[in-house]
Amino acid sequence: MRPHTLADVVKLLSGGDPDVKILAGGQSLVPMLNLRLLRPAVLVDLNGVPGLDGIAPDAGGGLSIGALVRHADLMAAPLVIERAPLLAEAARHVGHAAIRHRGTLGGSLAHADPAAELPAALVALDARFVLEGGKGRRHVSAADFFQGLLTTALAPDEILVEAHVPPQGPGWGFAEIVRRSGDFAVAGVIAHVRRRPGSVVRCDVARLVGFGVGDRPVRFRAAEDLLMSDDDGLSIARVAGAVTCDPPDDVHASADYRRHLARILTGDVLGHALGRTDGARRS
Amino acid sequence: MIEPAERMAIRLTVNGREVAREVTARRSLADFLRDDLMLTGTHVGCEHGVCGACTVLVDGRSARSCLLFAVQLDGAAVTTIEGLTPPTGLSPLQQAFCDRHAMQCGFCTPGMIVVSTELLEKNPAPTAGEIREALAGQLCMCTGYVNIVKAVEQAAATARGARGEAS
Numbered sequence: 001m002r003p004h005t006l007a008d009v010v011k012l013l014s015g016g017d018p019d020v021k022i023l024a025g026g027q028s029l030v031p032m033l034n035l036r037l038l039r040p041a042v043l044v045d046l047n048g049v050p051g052l053d054g055i056a057p058d059a060g061g062g063l064s065i066g067a068l069v070r071h072a073d074l075m076a077a078p079l080v081i082e083r084a085p086l087l088a089e090a091a092r093h094v095g096h097a098a099i100r101h102r103g104t105l106g107g108s109l110a111h112a113d114p115a116a117e118l119p120a121a122l123v124a125l126d127a128r129f130v131l132e133g134g135k136g137r138r139h140v141s142a143a144d145f146f147q148g149l150l151t152t153a154l155a156p157d158e159i160l161v162e163a164h165v166p167p168q169g170p171g172w173g174f175a176e177i178v179r180r181s182g183d184f185a186v187a188g189v190i191a192h193v194r195r196r197p198g199s200v201v202r203c204d205v206a207r208l209v210g211f212g213v214g215d216r217p218v219r220f221r222a223a224e225d226l227l228m229s230d231d232d233g234l235s236i237a238r239v240a241g242a243v244t245c246d247p248p249d250d251v252h253a254s255a256d257y258r259r260h261l262a263r264i265l266t267g268d269v270l271g272h273a274l275g276r277t278d279g280a281r282r283s
Numbered sequence: 284m285i286e287p288a289e290r291m292a293i294r295l296t297v298n299g300r301e302v303a304r305e306v307t308a309r310r311s312l313a314d315f316l317r318d319d320l321m322l323t324g325t326h327v328g329c330e331h332g333v334c335g336a337c338t339v340l341v342d343g344r345s346a347r348s349c350l351l352f353a354v355q356l357d358g359a360a361v362t363t364i365e366g367l368t369p370p371t372g373l374s375p376l377q378q379a380f381c382d383r384h385a386m387q388c389g390f391c392t393p394g395m396i397v398v399s400t401e402l403l404e405k406n407p408a409p410t411a412g413e414i415r416e417a418l419a420g421q422l423c424m425c426t427g428y429v430n431i432v433k434a435v436e437q438a439a440a441t442a443r444g445a446r447g448e449a450s
Contacts, residue, residue, distance in 0.1 A: 001287050002354075023352075030350040031331035034311075042287045043308075045355060072344070096420025098338050098345040098398065181419040 002048040006132055006161065012044050014134040014157040022046055022159060024068060024107035027099050052106075052161060055079055061167035067106025067160050071118075072097065074105060084165050086172040086192060090121035093174075096182040106160045109145070112152045112216065115184040117176070119146055120211035123219065124172075124190040127165045133158030146216040169194050171203075171277040173269030176211070177261050179252065185212040186253045187261035189220075191269040193227070195277045201234050201270075203227050208239075208270070213247040213262045220245065223266060236274070240267035293357040297322070298366030306353045313337045315353035316363060324364035324393050328422070335421035338394040339363050345401050364393035367400055375445075376400060376438040385434035387425035394421050399435045408439060 003009050013020060019041040023029055032038045046052065052068040055077050063083050065074070074080055075091035094100055094108070094117055108118040109129065122129075122142040129140050134157040142163075145153045154160065169192070176188030187210065194205040206227040208220040223242040226234070240263045247258035287308065294303045297320060306315060313330075316322045316339070328336035330349045337348040340362040367374060373381065376396055386392045395418065402409060402417040409417070414435045415428075423431065 026350050026352075026355075027332060027347075030352075031333075034330045034349065045352075047355065096335070097401070097417065098335065098347055098420055099332065101341075101344040102346050102350065181416065 001042060002045045004048050004050070006049055006052075006159075009044055009046065009049060009159055010132060010134055010157060012042070013159065017042065018156065020044060022110070024110075025070065025103040026107075027095065027103035028107060028111045028113070046106075046159075057083070058164065063165040065105055065163045065165065067104060067109075067162060069105045071095070071100035071103050071105070071108075075100070084125060084168045086125060086168055086174060086190065087118075087121050087165065089174045090117040090190065093117050093176060093178075093185075093188075099182070105163060109163070110152060110154060110160050112146055112148075112150050113184065114149060114214060114216050115186075115188075115212035117185070117188065117211065120188065120190050120209045120217040121174075122163060122165070123217040124192040124207045124209040125165050125168060126192075126207065127163050129160050130162040130164070131155075131158045132161045139164075142217075143219070149215045151216075168192065169205075169277075171195055171273040173272030173276070175265045175268045175272075177265070187212040187247065187258045187265065189262060189265035189269050191266070191273040193270070193273045193277075195274060201227070201236060201239070201274060202230075208243070208266055210243075210245055210262050210266075213245040213258050215248075218245050220262070220266065227270075236267050236270050239270060240264070291354045291357075293354055295356045295358060296360040298362055304353075308352065308354055310353045311349055312339070312351040312353050312356055312361070313348035315356075316348060316361070319353075322363050322365050324368075326390055326393055328390065333422070334391070335394045335398070336391050338397045338421065340397060340401065343401075345398050362397075364396055367396060375441045376403070376435070379434040379438035379441065380431070383430045383434035383437055385427065385430040387423075387427050391421055391423045391425075395423070395431055399438070402435070403439055403442065407443060409435070411436065 021040040023043045023045045052066040054066045056064045071091045071094045075088045080088045127142045131138050140153050171193040173191040176185040190209045192207040193203040196202045196204045206224040208223050210218045220243045223239050226242045227239045243263045243266050247255045249255040290305050292305045313327050316325045326336040328334035332347045332350045338345050339348045414432050
């Protein structure tokens with residue numbers, strides 16, 4: 001099915017048929033179809049709906065990004081590079097060029113792979129998602145949207161139409177460890193922080209988000225709290241050491257190794273983030 | 284109950300030629316190219332977007348033809364390895380692959396040529412690192428990557444020479 005309005009998409013999803021899937025870029029869904037892991041009776045192709053592929057500035061200095069924006073456009077858009085460089089950097093690390101030409105922001109978010117870059121980036125940016133469904137439109141924070149392995153807050157009759165990204169500060173860092181270029185991350189960490197004026201390390205706002213280290217994007221709360229505390233002798237190493245997570249144990253890496261990477265990468269990205277902050281001394 | 288279309292009529296451009304066909308909704312672009320249009324240069328390897336053998340250009344941008352449905356290509360322009368091959372002889376990239384022994388079994392070669400073409404259009408003088416990055420999504424199970432990178436470097440140098448630029 002190839003509807004031409006969002007209302008028609010929602011109508012198709014609200015028909016009570018549970019065997020309906022939305023096709024956006026198809027870079028996660030079609031492999032699952034080809035491997036016969038999924039056999040939906042109906043595919044609703046979103047690509048015929050106009051107006052979902054825009055990147056627009058928000059009044060407050062943020063961005064509104066449509067669900068059908070391709071990763072290749074997200075990483076190259078001057079507006080994204082200027083207002084949310086963290087997001088452009090994360091998009092650059094998704095798959096390979098041929099995947100990024102087709103894969104969409106909305107698709108990546110709705111698929112909710114815990115090792116994916118973009119869900120973690122939008123949690124780090126404190127983004128809000130616009131969901132459209134049979135009961136109308138609602139907004140969900142990125143943190144509340146991701147509920148577990150391939151599981152989101154989307155109801156069966158809802159579709160993610162847009163992400164609102166608040167203005168990003170200068171303090172950010174991104175790092176991931178992959179076995180081969182373009183793979184899903186064994187582990188990765190994104191930092192988005194605001195350094196406290198006059199401090200070297202201490203921050204007023206801190207978001208440290210890991211991916212590939214849990215069943216969803218994971219905020220390292222203990223490390224964030226330490227980073228924002230009045231603790232004497234605060235250092236990047238101590239913050240990194242405070243990272244706790246419960247990563248998966250699989251053929252690619254052990255849980256211990258992923259936890260080790262989460263701590264090492266947290267130190268790296270926090271260093272990058274503080275280094276990018278104006279006036280910071282590098283330590 | 285929704286009644287989805289089983290078959291759809293599509294019209295697209297393949298290698299510069301207008302093509303109009305009726306296809307089943309489930310037909311992949313790769314199968315459409317190979318079995319309906321008999322363009323068997325596009326190879327199907329893993330069928331889930333990992334190996335890159337089936338890569339073609341869709342409106343000038345590389346895409347996995349195993350991850351697209353033919354019905355999604357209505358109105359699009361698709362270029363396959365056949366479209367990158369001159370009527371007689373070989374393209375500079377193809378010649379460079381021969382000169383540098385950059386194919387062993389040849390299965391990955393069409394995909395390699397497609398993404399190398401895209402790379403050289405965007406970046407006429409890539410470094411070896413940039414070539415490797417561009418080819419990272421293309422698997423060569425013979426593991427002949429070194430000669431593939433050399434071939435792309437040669438083709439880039441040849442093209443620059445033909446334009447009279449320093450190489």
